[in-house]
Amino acid sequence: MVRRVAVIGAGVGGLASIKCCLDEGLEPTCFERSEDIGGLWRYADSMDGGRVSVYRSVITNTSKEMSCFSDFPCPEDFPSFLPHGLLLEYFRMYAQHFDLLRHIHFKTTALSVRKCPDFATSGQWEVVTETGSVQESHIFDAVMVCTGHYQEPYLPLASFPGINTCFKGQYLHSREYKDVEAFRGKRVLVVGIGNTGGDLSVELSRVAAKVFLSARSSTWVFSRVSDHGFPFDMVSTTRFNHFLDWLLPSALTKRIRFRKFNSWFNHGNYGLASTKSSNFKVIINEELPFCLLSGTVVLKPNVKEFTKSSAVFEDGTTEENIDVVLFATGYIFSFPFLEESVRSLFDDNRSLYKRIFPPQLEKPTLAIIGLVQLTGSVMVGAEMQARWVTGIFAGWNKLPPASRMMADVLKKKPPVKRNPSERENLKISFISYTDEIASCAGVKPSVLRLLLTDPRLALAVFFGPCTPYQYRLVGRGKWSGARNAILTQWQRTLKPLRTRVVDDSSNGSDSWRWMCLLALPVALTAGFLLSKYPWLGWSPRAGPQL
Numbered sequence: 001m002v003r004r005v006a007v008i009g010a011g012v013g014g015l016a017s018i019k020c021c022l023d024e025g026l027e028p029t030c031f032e033r034s035e036d037i038g039g040l041w042r043y044a045d046s047m048d049g050g051r052v053s054v055y056r057s058v059i060t061n062t063s064k065e066m067s068c069f070s071d072f073p074c075p076e077d078f079p080s081f082l083p084h085g086l087l088l089e090y091f092r093m094y095a096q097h098f099d100l101l102r103h104i105h106f107k108t109t110a111l112s113v114r115k116c117p118d119f120a121t122s123g124q125w126e127v128v129t130e131t132g133s134v135q136e137s138h139i140f141d142a143v144m145v146c147t148g149h150y151q152e153p154y155l156p157l158a159s160f161p162g163i164n165t166c167f168k169g170q171y172l173h174s175r176e177y178k179d180v181e182a183f184r185g186k187r188v189l190v191v192g193i194g195n196t197g198g199d200l201s202v203e204l205s206r207v208a209a210k211v212f213l214s215a216r217s218s219t220w221v222f223s224r225v226s227d228h229g230f231p232f233d234m235v236s237t238t239r240f241n242h243f244l245d246w247l248l249p250s251a252l253t254k255r256i257r258f259r260k261f262n263s264w265f266n267h268g269n270y271g272l273a274s275t276k277s278s279n280f281k282v283i284i285n286e287e288l289p290f291c292l293l294s295g296t297v298v299l300k301p302n303v304k305e306f307t308k309s310s311a312v313f314e315d316g317t318t319e320e321n322i323d324v325v326l327f328a329t330g331y332i333f334s335f336p337f338l339e340e341s342v343r344s345l346f347d348d349n350r351s352l353y354k355r356i357f358p359p360q361l362e363k364p365t366l367a368i369i370g371l372v373q374l375t376g377s378v379m380v381g382a383e384m385q386a387r388w389v390t391g392i393f394a395g396w397n398k399l400p401p402a403s404r405m406m407a408d409v410l411k412k413k414p415p416v417k418r419n420p421s422e423r424e425n426l427k428i429s430f431i432s433y434t435d436e437i438a439s440c441a442g443v444k445p446s447v448l449r450l451l452l453t454d455p456r457l458a459l460a461v462f463f464g465p466c467t468p469y470q471y472r473l474v475g476r477g478k479w480s481g482a483r484n485a486i487l488t489q490w491q492r493t494l495k496p497l498r499t500r501v502v503d504d505s506s507n508g509s510d511s512w513r514w515m516c517l518l519a520l521p522v523a524l525t526a527g528f529l530l531s532k533y534p535w536l537g538w539s540p541r542a543g544p545q546l
Contacts, residue, residue: 002123004141005017005027005140005393006028006113006125006144007028007144008031008113008337010106011037011038011370012041012382013385014146017144017386017389018030018104019094025394026394030104030105031105031108032105033107034107037088038088039148041053041084043085047175052150055177055200059082060082062376062377064079066234066377066380069094070472071472072097072098073469073492076492076496078496080231108130111128112127112338112339113128113145113342114126114128114339122141123362123364124139125139125142127139142367144386145366145368146370149331151331152331152333152334153173154332155329160191162305162307166306167308167325168309170324171324173326174192174196174327177200184207184208185209186324188208188325189311189322189324190211190212190213190328192214193217193219193281193283195283195285196328197213197215198288200328201213202285212300212311212319213298213299214300214301216301217281219280219282219283220258220261221264222261222283222284223264225286237465238465239431239447239462239463239466242431255275261273261282262275270293301314310322311325345361346358346368351413352368353405353409354388355368355428364392365393367389372428374427374433375428380468381430381434381437384437384471385437387441438471441476443476443478446474456487457473460486460487467489
């Protein structure tokens with residue numbers, strides 16, 4: 001029986017894991033190498049001890065309602081998209097509310113995590129930690145690794161001939177970037193057009209002499225602000241849209257998505273993406289199109305090579321007098337504290353069962369939390385993982401045999417290994433993955449059952465945003481405040497905007513209710529079909545289940 005659990009890291013995944021352990025009656029001990037909680041989201045001016053943190057100006061890409069812990073909504077006066085300082089404040093409120101800090105050992109580094117000699121029967125681990133210069137050995141029944149996927153910078157210098165031998169300017173990874181001051185008046189080349197590359201290009205364009213942004217893949221850009229000013233993820237991430245994605249042919253859904261992206265601006269005119277693209281990524285950036293339009297950022301293809309002071313691109317063009325090259329090329333997963341025999345069992349998260357468990361272990365007492373790329377909030381995904389994992393540790397949930405887990409891993413693992421800068425293409429659907437783990441944990445809500453017992457809530461769950469509170473309606477960990485949190489989520493979204501009252505006769509909430517009422521026949525028809533033809537239902541291999 002698992003009792004004592006080691007939690008490595010006190011970021012968002014670590015905090016959720018501690019809380020879930022306590023919910024299941026387990027005894028968590030968290031080891032955090034720094035002096036505070038927050039992980040990546042705790043900003044620091046310097047990289048003390050190699051700790052990765054966000055840059056000074058960062059703001060979340062997912063809204064507060066779509067990113068919060070499932071039984072602890074963000075304060076209603078917090079804006080929808082949070083600067084890192086407010087997000088860290090929310091983490092502190094969560095840790096204080098659930099009394100998590102007393103389970104965390106700060107300034108304590110996990111040096112090694114090794115299987116005990118009798119692991120095949122006990123499933124126990126020996127964890128060696130260091131506090132100051134004092135090392136200590138502990139025995140735990142299970143380990144939850146919560147160090148995230150922003151660990152070691154991926155810096156593919158070999159792919160850029162001349163950067164080490166010829167180029168006389170400065171180059172660095174985006175991990176080292178904190179603010180714009182060091183780049184004032186310089187000609188900067190940003191390599192990589194993910195969310196970080198786009199953000200840094202925009203920010204640097206305000207002070208740099210010129211910014212060039214090198215992209216090798218087609219990239220679609222969308223804004224956090226959707227139609228009528230609502231957060232984009234709250235409008236787009238719904239069970240209804242997810243159902244349509246499953247129902248319609250993929251070619252048609254891709255065409256609809258491309259047309260939606262181009263309704264903001266024509267990506268082909270900007271050299272960003274074409275509707276004929278087979279491989280593409282999607283990034284969030286409201287300001288990048290204007291920077292391209294105003295010329296403060298210039299889009300370039302992939303770099304072919306570097307000379308003494310220039311960058312030569314694959315289209316034959318050259319940009320002279322480059323002062324700084326900033327690589328926004330992603331990160332590599334790294335678990336140096338895990339013993340090699342365990343680390344070798346998975347080369348990346350796609351070798352893990354449900355992106356969590358190494359399936360070859362004799363006992364399922366090691367879980368990797370938060371190592372998943374989702375189209376929505378990773379925070380929500382990490383919490384759901386922690387709920388399922390601690391349910392397994394406590395004996396409420398069971399894993400299938402190792403052979404079935406391995407078969408599942410091989411079926412879902414892509415045939416071609418991608419480098420970290422291409423992981424954006426491998427993101428998993430937020431609703432698909434979270435529903436899959438919720439089903440395993442027995443906490444996935446049934447819209448059909450809600451239609452019979454609580455029609456108003458059912459409509460909000462199906463047509464409204466798929467907020468984390470939905471996973472607190474049923475099962476273990478059910479929260480009595482979940483229903484109200486769902487029905488008041490739009491109020492909390494609009495509350496921070498009500499700083500100046502204007503006379504507006506239109507009522508958005510009434511319009512939304514009418515839309516839901518008009519859509520009720522659709523939901524009822526879908527429910528009838530699913531009850532009459534069960535093969536239309538959802539499974540992890542099929543699609544959404546109403």
